[in-house]
Amino acid sequence: MNGNKAAQVSSFALHCLGWQHLRELADLSEHSSLSSLRSREHRELLIRTGVVHGAFIDNMLVGCSCLVVDTPRAYHLPDGKTMVLPVPNFYLCGSFVLPSVRGCGIGTALYHRRLTMLPSRAGTTVAIEILGTGKPLEVDRDASIGLRFHLAAGFRIVGFSAEPDHGPMLILG
Numbered sequence: 001m002n003g004n005k006a007a008q009v010s011s012f013a014l015h016c017l018g019w020q021h022l023r024e025l026a027d028l029s030e031h032s033s034l035s036s037l038r039s040r041e042h043r044e045l046l047i048r049t050g051v052v053h054g055a056f057i058d059n060m061l062v063g064c065s066c067l068v069v070d071t072p073r074a075y076h077l078p079d080g081k082t083m084v085l086p087v088p089n090f091y092l093c094g095s096f097v098l099p100s101v102r103g104c105g106i107g108t109a110l111y112h113r114r115l116t117m118l119p120s121r122a123g124t125t126v127a128i129e130i131l132g133t134g135k136p137l138e139v140d141r142d143a144s145i146g147l148r149f150h151l152a153a154g155f156r157i158v159g160f161s162a163e164p165d166h167g168p169m170l171i172l173g
């Protein structure tokens with residue numbers, strides 16, 4: 001997919017992925033900078049217990065975004081203190097768009113769709129980690145779109161990831 005990307009991908013479709021899409025998700029994940037997506041066990045867990053949205057162009061999976069439920073996810077406050085996401089929670093993860101079709105609105109559409117599909121459960125914490133660089137709170141260049149989108153959607157930064165990338169942890173509200 002080369003040339004005028006925005007024109008070429010004027011049409012894409014979003015669908016909720018099921019077991020029948022595991023092979024396509026695996027193929028997509030091979031290109032991903034997100035290590036979590038590259039784990040087969042984790043992809044199966046996402047399909048089994050979470051919600052995975054996929055973006056398709058001409059029936060080809062070109063992007064995804066995921067959410068998992070009630071994960072006891074650890075993170076650090078800015079002062080370094082370790083916290084764990086309260087349960088019940090929805091943890092947003094695994095947003096990825098193939099580099100060849102980035103900048104055409106697919107990532108933003110996936111982010112929007114995921115927010116509208118959040119199951120409604122009172123008192124539920126909604127959280128997202130933005131991919132970092134290894135330095136606490138610093139955002140990976142490719143993930144800055146995700147940070148801007150979620151700040152604008154009402155998320156606030158509460159700390160940083162306990163994963164080696166140490167990207168910002170955001171909570172809604």
Ligand SMILES: CC(C)(COP(=O)(O)OP(=O)(O)OC[C@H]1O[C@@H](n2cnc3c(N)ncnc32)[C@H](O)[C@@H]1OP(=O)(O)O)[C@@H](O)C(=O)NCCC(=O)NCCS
Pocket residue numbers: 006033034095096097098101102103104105106107108109129130131140142143144145146148
């Ligand atoms: C983050 C990521 C999913 C965004 O996907 P994307 O499809 O490029 O996102 P979009 O196209 O919606 O947005 C990219 C830019 O294009 C702009 N855009 C939106 N619709 C557009 C359109 N129709 N035509 C042209 N540009 C458009 C957006 O406004 C955005 O601009 P901005 O950077 O000034 O905000 C993608 O970059 C990615 O996979 N990164 C690597 C993995 C990663 O870091 N994931 C996030 C982990 S937190």
